[in-house]
Amino acid sequence: KQEVTQIPAALSVPEGENLVLNCSFTDSAIYNLQWFRQDPGKGLTSLLLIQSSQREQTSGRLNASLDKSSGRSTLYIAASQPGDSATYLCAVIPGGSQGNLIFGKGTKLSVKP
């Protein structure tokens, strides 16, 4: 059974710092991996999608990497800003499926001015 773990559960950093959020999954057979952002009381905003054949994706100050063989992904945020404060969720679609996402419990990020 696929399980997704995110470490740390919470992170507080000063503005301007570069940071890394970690995601691990137990079964390397995945179709894709997706990173989301969730603001309090809101839905999920897709940040980056990495297909199983890809190693990384970049969007602005965000860079996500995928090491499928070791079951790990990282989300790198450069030059953090207070507006980056949110919960970041990692999720995978199991291999052989285009079906449901299996989510980690998220990392709650707080960027202090």
Place this chain on the structure above:
Amino acid sequence: GAGVSQSPSNKVTEKGKDVELRCDPISGHTALYWYRQSLGQGLEFLIYFQGNSAPDKSGLPSDRFSAERTGGSVSTLTIQRTQQEDSAVYLCASSSQRGGYEQYFGPGTRLTVT
């Protein structure tokens, strides 16, 4: 273009009543998903529709939960005889093969059962 929309945004109901939650996916998206996020819990998969195929209902927690998707577009999630433990945010998402099945989420419906 328009994103995924859900209605109502909030629903308060009495225990034992039935509720219907609606999801309008992004136009042209063939896949539609329902998830639930309970207080303090992670996101939990409920049901998945792909085109005209039979839905994957493996995540539905009990037979009080059902969903349908009409015309390959709008979906309705129905909870019968609601219980307090059904209180949660119900999220809908849609995706397309062309987009590598990147899932786009709606704003959710917050259900409170009193």
